[in-house]
Amino acid sequence: MRTLLLIIAFQFLIIDGFTQQNKFVLKGTITDTLYHLGKVVLIYKDSTDRFKFDTAITTNGKFSFKGELPIVSRMQLTVHAEPNLSLSKRNKQIEIYFAIENCDAEVTISKFNDYTIRGSNCYNDLLSFNNALNPLFKKHKGSELIQRQNALVDSFIMAKPSSYVSLLLMYERISNATYLGELNQWFNKLPENFQKASIGLNMQKKLKKLKEIAPGQLAPNFTMPDLHGNMVSLYDYKGKYVFIHFWGSWCSPCRQENVNLVNANLSKNNENLIFIGVSVDESKTDLENAILKDKITWTQLTSFKGFTQTAMLEFGVKGVPRNFLIDPNGKIIAMDLRGSELLEKLIGLVQ
Incomplete structure (x- = not known):
């Protein structure tokens, strides 16, 4: 399959019980004779939910793998050229990314991202989806492209709710979501066995977090150090408006x-409006230089642990910029x- 375009970033996802x-x-x-005596490495998650690294030696360009999946897994397959070639040729390798369920499948590889798979329903549905997706990149850009992509995803899930691809598309949508919107309704369109599978349970956790941080909900408390080592809690500022800016x-x-x-000068002489910055930086020098250059005067909180810090976890922040007004x-x-x-x-709050 030439230039398979996925709107799903490659991740190792597993689905069980179906x-x-x-x-x-x-x-x-x-088919390329350069790899007819090479080595093939297959990475996937097995039935114990652990990464599996299998290797096989090609014989006249043929190889075979077998294993046990919970049901379906994304896979990375890397083909290395035969080891006795010159260094420049030996460094050449083919990598392909795909997803299959537990089935008897055959893959034919010509070169990087040029392959076909037979025997997998997941692959067939993904091919169908991408055949509809690819033309959108030629006809549309920016927000129009995003709208068209979302509409295509919606129509695919509606038409094939029991497809493995629908589950993967739904997972991608929920994983990248920053607000709840209609995600619950879309999730409920999936079959019950998808919802109860491990990936479905993970999506339910994300939906629960999105609900907890939606407008109208009580903001979760957190305590983090400022740049001077003083511990600061969000609830210290109850009785005031608080603007939290997650940034890097x-x-x-x-x-x-x-x-x-x-430039708006809103943080000065406004006792009822508090600004708090929460940085995802892991370098104190980088953060301090940015604060100095941007002329920031309000409180900055960080433990220099990126997206694993308390505030990020409480507010479900996985990317920046994000902000919340409380x-x-x-x-x-x-x-x-x-x-x-x-x-x-x-x-409007300070006037």
Whole structure:
């Protein structure tokens, strides 16, 4: 399959409890003679939910793997050229990424990202989806492209809710979501056995977190150190409006938002509006340089542990910029405000 375009980032996902067959056989053929005496490495998650690294030696371009999946797994297959070639040729390798269920499948590989798989329903559905997806990249850009992609995903899930691909698409949508919206309704369109599978349970956890941080909900408390080592809790500021900005020194949109807030001069002489920055930086020097350059004067919290810090976990932050506006009662009243919309909201609170 040439240039398989996935809107799903490659991840090792497993789905269990859906079919009778609990083993897979993957037979392969490599047409390029450069790899006819090479080595093949297959990485996937096995039935114990552990990464499995299998190797096979090609014989006249043929190889075979077998194993046991919970039901379906994403896989990475790497083909290395025969070891007795010159160094420049030996460094050449083919990598392909795909997903199959427990089945008897055959893969034919020509070169990088040029392959076909027979015998897998998951592969067939993914091929069908991408045949519809690929033309969108040629016809549309920006927000229009995103809207078209989302519409395609919606229509695919509606048409094939029992497809493994629908489950993967739903997982991608929920994993990248920053607000709840209609995700619960879409999740409920999946078959019950998908919802109760391990990947379905993971999605339910994310949906629960999105509900907890939605506007109208009580903001979760957290305690983190500031740059001077003082411990600061969010609930220390109850009775005031609190604007929390999750950011990083390397994030251009984050830095621009800092500049906008500094220029608006909203953080000074406004006792009822508190600004808190939570940095995902792991380097103190990088953070301090950014604070100095952006002329930030409000409190900055960090333990220099990236996205594993307490505040990130409590608010489900997996990317920046993110922000939350909290009212004096501790409830979230807005989130992910940007540019003029953000400034207008904050100015309205201090006037």
